[in-house]
Amino acid sequence: MALVDLFVAFCFLLGIGGAFFTAFHPNIMYAAISLIMTLVSVAGLYGALGADFLAAAQLIIYVGGILIVILFAVMMSQDIYKKRFAESARKYILPASASLIIFLGLASLSRKMDWSGSTTPDFEPTARAMGWALVGPYAVPFQYVVVVLLVGLIGAVVIARPAIKNEDEGADS
């Protein structure tokens, strides 16, 4: 039993536990913190699969960026430590049964599949090849994504701009 097996099993346990508490913890603060656990474990699995750039991007973008924003949004709310969103167990019956049906169907499908082959990674750095692909064959889609992100930024500014200006200046714009 290699060390990487132990690492992957630990990541599985951490991820499943974090996902469980993300779904079922009544306090949204602790749900967000356990979502951090799940995202970190997924980053570890990316590393175990040999996707080094993706592991780093997962840590930087998800754990470092999006989840900090979520935690800020949660902590801006009042009395968040005391608040329990009165989620009765009855409310979980329909979503849990729906997801259980999906889980059982997909799990039986994956039992039927022929899983020959292994996911042994070749630990070559992928960042260099991705960089060359972004400036080479995928240069035009990359620029397209840049334009879409710019449109999103401008749209966010336009939506978030206060509407007080209109009342001051009259009917222009």
Place this chain on the structure above:
Amino acid sequence: MSLLSGIATNPEAYVLFSLILFSFGIVAALARKNAIGIFMGVELMLNAAALNFVTFQVLRRGVVAN
């Protein structure tokens, strides 16, 4: 402990793990009332899908490249 040996190179383990993540994401996205909770559920489902992408890329690397 023999259950764990070879789990790092077993593609079915990764797929089952991301399936579990996806199921919990569905529960969180459907059962939570507030927008941040729903967003966290969607986040779980997206992560499960991305992990599946990486798993199948590593599994089928030799098949596609040649």
